[in-house]
């Protein structure tokens with residue numbers, strides 16, 4: 001398999017060196033950029049497999065880079081992992097809503113970083129359209145075509161909205177979604193959903209799922225994700 005090519009965007013030299021060193025140790029090909037402009041240019045010309053993007057950059061910042069790349073069909077498919085300062089939940093939410101795929105907070109442990117990179121690359125290669133395929137995840141079974149959910153082989157009766165939320169999250173294990181991304185995903189469903197009511201839906205959903213309820217994880221301050229196996 002060819003080496004995955006990673007574009008690392010970070011203006012702090014020490015962190016950039018650390019990222020580059022650890023990624024190269026793991027066999028990745030690394031290109032670096034220290035400004036947002038340079039990041040956009042290199043992403044457009046080199047088409048890396050993944051971008052590690054610091055949000056706080058001089059000139060155009062990481063949000064602008066993310067917006068530009070996710071808004072251009074040539075680069076929209078390149079996964080982006082944001083690098084953020086600890087405790088900046090609002091930045092993480094903004095980034096996810098601009099289309100970033102995941103995030104890691106500084107300071108990070110290299111092992112965690114590498115695991116995150118591999119996981120996003122894996123998701124990318126598995127991201128074929130399987131939204132309607134039946135899924136079995138541990139003791140949970142979801143059949144979207146039949147709108148059927150079973151836990152330990154017992155049918156679970158969900159509302160349309162609960163089903164949409166479960167199926168949406170389960171289609172992207174490991175991905176964190178903000179409440180408004182979850183709402184967007186179920187537009188067209190006939191149930192009115194507000195930010196707050198997403199929380200209520202999740203509470204109800206977990207309860208009905210019983211022993212499988214823990215698969216829907218709360219990401220504090222950000223939103224929800226389906227547990228990655």
Ligand code: CA
Nearest residue numbers: 011054056057
């Ligand atoms: Ca920075």
